[in-house]
Amino acid sequence: MNEVLSVKGLGKSFKDTRVVKNIDFDVHKGEIMAILGPNGAGKSTTIRSIMGILLPDEGSVTFHNHAEEGVPRHKIGYLPEERGLYKKVKVMDILLYFAELKDYPLDRAKERALEYLKKFDLEGKENVSVDELSKGMGQKVQFIGSVIHEPELLILDEPFSGLDPVSQEVFKQEIKDLAKKGTAILLSSHQMNLVEEMCDRLFLIHRGQKVIYGSMDEVKEQYANFKCTIHGDNDRSMLEKIDQVERVEQKDDISILYLSSDVVISDWIKQLPSTLDIQELSVDRISLHEIFVDIATDRSLAQEAGVVDAK
Amino acid sequence: MRNSWKVAKWEIKRNLKSKSFLISLFLTPIIFAIFATVPTLLSDSGEDHDSEPAQTTVYLNDEIGIWDQLEPMVSKGGDLHWDVELTDQSSVEMTATLEEETQSVYIHLDESALESGKVDYYTSEEVPDSFQYEVQLFEQPLRYVQLERTGLDESEIQSAMIPISFNQNEVTMEAGDDVGEEQAQGVEAFLEKFVPGVFAGLVLFSIAITGMMVFQSASEEKKEKVAEIILSSVTAGELMQGKIIGYFVLGILQVTVWIGMALPVALALVDYPIIQYLLVPETLLFLLIAVLGYLMFASIFVGLGATLEDSSSGSNFQGFVFMIPWLPFIFMGPVISNPESTLSQVLSYVPFTSPGIMILRLSILDEWPWLQILISIVILIVSIWLLMKLAGKIFRIGILIYGKNATLPEIWKWLRS
Numbered sequence: 243m244n245e246v247l248s249v250k251g252l253g254k255s256f257k258d259t260r261v262v263k264n265i266d267f268d269v270h271k272g273e274i275m276a277i278l279g280p281n282g283a284g285k286s287t288t289i290r291s292i293m294g295i296l297l298p299d300e301g302s303v304t305f306h307n308h309a310e311e312g313v314p315r316h317k318i319g320y321l322p323e324e325r326g327l328y329k330k331v332k333v334m335d336i337l338l339y340f341a342e343l344k345d346y347p348l349d350r351a352k353e354r355a356l357e358y359l360k361k362f363d364l365e366g367k368e369n370v371s372v373d374e375l376s377k378g379m380g381q382k383v384q385f386i387g388s389v390i391h392e393p394e395l396l397i398l399d400e401p402f403s404g405l406d407p408v409s410q411e412v413f414k415q416e417i418k419d420l421a422k423k424g425t426a427i428l429l430s431s432h433q434m435n436l437v438e439e440m441c442d443r444l445f446l447i448h449r450g451q452k453v454i455y456g457s458m459d460e461v462k463e464q465y466a467n468f469k470c471t472i473h474g475d476n477d478r479s480m481l482e483k484i485d486q487v488e489r490v491e492q493k494d495d496i497s498i499l500y501l502s503s504d505v506v507i508s509d510w511i512k513q514l515p516s517t518l519d520i521q522e523l524s525v526d527r528i529s530l531h532e533i534f535v536d537i538a539t540d541r542s543l544a545q546e547a548g549v550v551d552a553k
Numbered sequence: 554m555r556n557s558w559k560v561a562k563w564e565i566k567r568n569l570k571s572k573s574f575l576i577s578l579f580l581t582p583i584i585f586a587i588f589a590t591v592p593t594l595l596s597d598s599g600e601d602h603d604s605e606p607a608q609t610t611v612y613l614n615d616e617i618g619i620w621d622q623l624e625p626m627v628s629k630g631g632d633l634h635w636d637v638e639l640t641d642q643s644s645v646e647m648t649a650t651l652e653e654e655t656q657s658v659y660i661h662l663d664e665s666a667l668e669s670g671k672v673d674y675y676t677s678e679e680v681p682d683s684f685q686y687e688v689q690l691f692e693q694p695l696r697y698v699q700l701e702r703t704g705l706d707e708s709e710i711q712s713a714m715i716p717i718s719f720n721q722n723e724v725t726m727e728a729g730d731d732v733g734e735e736q737a738q739g740v741e742a743f744l745e746k747f748v749p750g751v752f753a754g755l756v757l758f759s760i761a762i763t764g765m766m767v768f769q770s771a772s773e774e775k776k777e778k779v780a781e782i783i784l785s786s787v788t789a790g791e792l793m794q795g796k797i798i799g800y801f802v803l804g805i806l807q808v809t810v811w812i813g814m815a816l817p818v819a820l821a822l823v824d825y826p827i828i829q830y831l832l833v834p835e836t837l838l839f840l841l842i843a844v845l846g847y848l849m850f851a852s853i854f855v856g857l858g859a860t861l862e863d864s865s866s867g868s869n870f871q872g873f874v875f876m877i878p879w880l881p882f883i884f885m886g887p888v889i890s891n892p893e894s895t896l897s898q899v900l901s902y903v904p905f906t907s908p909g910i911m912i913l914r915l916s917i918l919d920e921w922p923w924l925q926i927l928i929s930i931v932i933l934i935v936s937i938w939l940l941m942k943l944a945g946k947i948f949r950i951g952i953l954i955y956g957k958n959a960t961l962p963e964i965w966k967w968l969r970s
Contacts, residue, residue, distance in 0.1 A: 315785060
């Protein structure tokens, strides 16, 4: 795969607190790579270090395809977490300013801006003053600003925060399209469900450290084990005796059986005891969302379920 | 540098398109003109009202008989607003009248006054202070009578009465023999430096104001959270420089417009060839000092702006920094009264007061202290370099801190990092 960005051994401290340490990952051309983690995990610090807005204390950030030192700013599109626009200027003016800062030809930029405004349902707003836009419209304009110069690498810090579901869909689609056209995309989020459907690889960070890193499928295979949900009146001790069940959670008539990682579902279903009371049965993987919530709340489900029980 | 220029261009364009900037650009000189002229107009019209009742009633008991000589002068009017009534009443009798009336005076000229050289006069309430000078009018005729009584003839009296006056003639190195010409040159030489000085003062004033705009702009960048987007394209240093350059151009533009509006008025009102005085080499030095002053204040303000999200909630510290450009005004009095004093010299070496004080001193001084000028310019340049570095540090960190104002200890920490 064609690497665009590599981060190696990144670390940063504020005062005496280590905010991030030992962060390693790559971003490839045409893929969507997600940095996930709860609030305060170190996502923005990592991204700001990549952008050279913060100077990391240790580690290296390498932009491939660029021989010269420093951040190739003209080739990167960046949508920061804390973002806004100048208030009393026209939408087109500010977009052209962003393009000019990136040395992108202005006539092309104007064309692209109009195209994007149309795509984002903002047609005819190019001469409207920014302070007359709604918050959602403003977010769309910021997004356009970050991609107007056709960046090689697009870095989006919490792109979905504060967006309504419709706009979220629009953004998601656009990000996927950009990736398809070959843009390398690095995005951070704490909304797992959104990211799960779109990203190719992910880096899960907690308390400034790597928890999970890999492709979506790998991660699902490795960490997201199967679980079997059974509706019916069953005795807990009986459920626990079933082969390859690692843990049972019961609530009212619903029992969730967490299965070991090497389970083969078709075989496992065949050997279920006939005495079980089954009104409904479903088998699916533990979602990333659940892993994420558990990590954030320090229950370490991934470890309990997958690797070794730490306790 | 190219990036700084892009930022500068944006700041210029953005301000030129904003109504508030344009309004203040054209309104400020008008407001100045209003403030300068309205009080004079008001007081003028006030005087017109008062001029009629301003007549002072003078009761004159003239036992010597000099009134005949004076009457034509008094009744001709001129500066005197006297309403003279001859009387033969004594001071005791007049007391009652004076108590009742206002703005009335009783003067008794008699033999004893002539002998002792003391004339008593009695005033009612509301007699203007200027009366004590106006009453000197009686001196010459009285003196004449005095001398006449000693038996001098007319020509002797005339020569005795020529007043002796003392004229100052300052001897400077270039002083010519011709005193009159030297004086005329003095006025010209004064204007030659004063006009560029006023010009430079105007430039400095205007750019101190645009310095404030740099502050606002940096603070806005932070408040509206655009900074991080911009910083993905340019470095913090370039953004800062761009702002400083951009507002510098705006400041110059402002001065140009103001002078463009003020110069025709000044030319119409004043006879001196102002433009000729303005186009002298001295103006360049004044401008250099003013520009250096701007760079210093702008770097202070841009750094300060990056620490404040909301200028209304600034702490005392930040408020104090705001006062810095106005420091020279405090010392204006002492410096004008003695531009060569130690205080004046020291203030020329203190970076914060140096631009204002130097411009002020150089406008007044005949002989320029070149060594002092050189030292103070070097000090200025060094402090600008230093302040820019410090401002850069503060700006770089401060602009990315959201939702709060930086405290002094925090700023101190950034400076040391």
